[in-house]
Amino acid sequence: MMLTIYGSPKSSAGRCFWCLEEAGVQYQAKSIDFRAGEHKSEAFLKINPNGKVPALTDGDFTIWESVAINNYIADAYKPELLGNTAQERGLVSQWCIWSVADLQVPMISAFIQLVFVPEPRRDAEVIAKAFEKIPPMLDSLEAELAGKEYLVGNRFTLADLNTEFVVGICDDIKFDLTAYSNINQWRERIAKRETTQRYKALCK
Ligand SMILES: N[C@@H](CCC(=O)N[C@@H](CS)C(=O)NCC(=O)O)C(=O)O
Structure with missing residues (x-):
């Protein structure tokens, strides 16, 4: 099948x-x-x-x-992507839902303005509001990643995949991530994985 x-x-x-x-x-x-x-x-x-x-x-x-x-x-x-215990699965689900229900909302409003809307028609207020809402959420992700390789269970799970998929929108909207060293290291760790590279190759 x-x-x-x-x-x-x-x-x-x-x-x-x-x-x-x-x-x-x-x-x-x-x-x-x-x-x-x-x-x-x-x-x-x-x-x-x-x-x-x-x-x-x-x-x-x-x-x-x-x-x-x-x-x-x-x-x-590949069930281990969901976590191996009830608590891991709970936390994986927490990050996946957070990434789309919270983090993605301002990311997408900025993306629509900066990528789809031609420059003369862009709404600066929408962009500014979105850019204000992103840092507190990235701060919580940054704190969570202190001393950790991955978000849940020290292994790559759907928490990392779905969260990085949304954090990656920062590259498209040119949101400066330099201050977020834990997030940057985590992103590099994820980018080095062979499966990530296979997916990235599909986007070229
Ligand atoms: N929450 C949905 C969003 C799906 C979505 O909005 N897809 C867009 C493309 S990225 C689409 O198909 N839009 C067509 C339309 O809204 O008519 C998901 O994550 O699957």
Whole structure:
């Protein structure tokens, strides 16, 4: 049975491509042509009624929502990515939810302005507000990483994958991370992993 991931590694589907690489499973990728409205086509709406990527099919099974997709991939194919004990799994889930529900919110507002909106039409206030909200959250991540190689259980888990996927938006929005030495070391540690490099190669 073949897994199929719908979307591009350069979109929010990226975290799922990365997770598929971590799990070491065979999969195929199907890109969705937004300009042609393929995400709102009858065929794709059967896969994700919200008309959004990513979505994943595994045989007859279908799932959408990127962090949920990653939980499924890990649970089905590499459960240690979710943590090895109830407490580890709780903390992995904590970081994954925090990364999308809290950290990603200002990151995406800044990203939309700085990457999608042409310069003359950018809203400086939206960018300034987003840039104000990011540091306190990065401070908590920085403190958490003191003396630690990875966020949970001293091993790479979905907590690192999903959190780094969002922290990585700092590169696109040119948010200066120099002051965050623990975060920088953790990012370098993650970047050196072979599976991370396989995923990064997909984004080129
Ligand atoms: N919370 C969703 C967000 C999915 C999402 O917004 N995907 C965008 C592309 S990155 C999309 O498909 N947008 C199409 C639309 O909103 O019409 C997830 O993480 O899976």
